[in-house]
Amino acid sequence: MSETVTKRNGDNTIAIIDYGAGNLGSVRKALDYLDISYRLAGSGSELGDPSGVILPGVGAFGAAAEKLKAGGFFNVLRNYISKDRPFLGICLGMQLLMESSEETPGAEGLGIIKGTCSRFTSGKIPHMGWNNVEIKSNGGYFGGYFSQIPDNSFFYFVHGYYLSPTPDLQTLIPIGPGSNPPKPITYITRYTAPFIAALEIGNLLGVQFHPEKSSKDGLQLLSNWVDRCKGKKNQSEVTP
């Protein structure tokens, strides 16, 4: 086992967190289709020095947070994100960035972003289906995560909880070297309540929808994120 870990740690590909609460299969197939290599990290100690990290997530907040903790991922991920390294949180994987969720009171998320996930209280639950994301501007790097994706494009959502839009998104840990922290950008979708469909803070991207189930535009977004990982590769730091 340790030999494999050493080999994996030396390799710069994208790492997908394998913590027993993610829809790994679909994400892997999408990356295979895009001809993007990746490896699985089954514990925090296996994370190593990847060019990017994907945190998938399906299920309940509390159970997922526990599994993430049990896998020794908490400190490793907080450390990784604080260095402004490329990160993609999908669905529950984005919600886990928050402090907590109404879904499982008392459970602690990664606590990167201040706040609690809210529950939809009207309309059919969960919010299930295609809905459009208001992409008013593209972020800066390589044309942004939504490069080549038109404004108001549709993505596939399945969730009962959400991040409430806030004019002032706060991070609880500093992201990046410090003197010039990246400004959070949020993208909104409207169901029976408006919610954050995607958020970016520098090299951190969180999406409430499933890009691996959102046909062409979803694959484009994944591809754009991977471009970001490649772009930053030369500047990656060695993890302690």
Added chain:
Amino acid sequence: MKRNMKTNIDDKINNNEPALPIRIIPCLDVDNGRVVKGVRFRGIRDAGDPVQLAREYDRQGADEITFLDIGATIKSRSILLEVVESVSRQVFVPLTVGGGIGSIEDMRMVLNAGADKVSMCSAALRDPSLISQGARIFGSQCMVLSIDAQRVSGGKWNAFVSGGQTDSGKDALEWAKEAESLGAGEILLNSIDRDGTGAGYDLELTRRVSETVNIPVIASGGAGAMHHMTEAVTKGKADAILLASLLHYGEMEVKDIKEFLNQKGVPVRW
């Protein structure tokens, strides 16, 4: 086509408009790995190849794809798993698989092969705990309860089993409500009376079920013209539409249907 711009959500709810774009879901019947009555789209070399058809429907804007195993043999099921594997490697929209799913193990194999959802009908009626077990293990979002409903006396509908042959004796509306409480994530509602007639959906049935549960309802059975689909949404309050025979004859394409719905003010993804 002009992209559907969102209006105020309260206006939509007040006007009884759907809060979410209506999903159009082609259903492919598969027997021993071959699609039965596959459409000969231009550019498709083999109209019986589920992978080629699924790719084409995705390209045309299908919101999800459903595969129904009509083979009823162990061999057919095992080949279907290979089909699901192949399709899920090339088509990135939600995939649902149904037909003869009768155990947690069946569900697991189908989901592991790459399906996002499983659909159950007769097995769930025989053993409703399959719904709750499946929901607990795989999540409600994976569990689609398929109901074959037929009108019976007293202005009611009963749920039928065995491909619509036998009356289970259970009231369809009550069954839908019970399934929701057990953990079903969606109801696939098929009208036996209307299925294959082309005379339109059973709108009253669809509306009653949609109003009874707080989970999405997929209308199925009876569509023969595009206005039937508008009605399924505006009068039947359906959240999604399953299309089988209407697409199979190749007269109508997914994009034609979406264009029509869009013109009638029904929100669709485009």
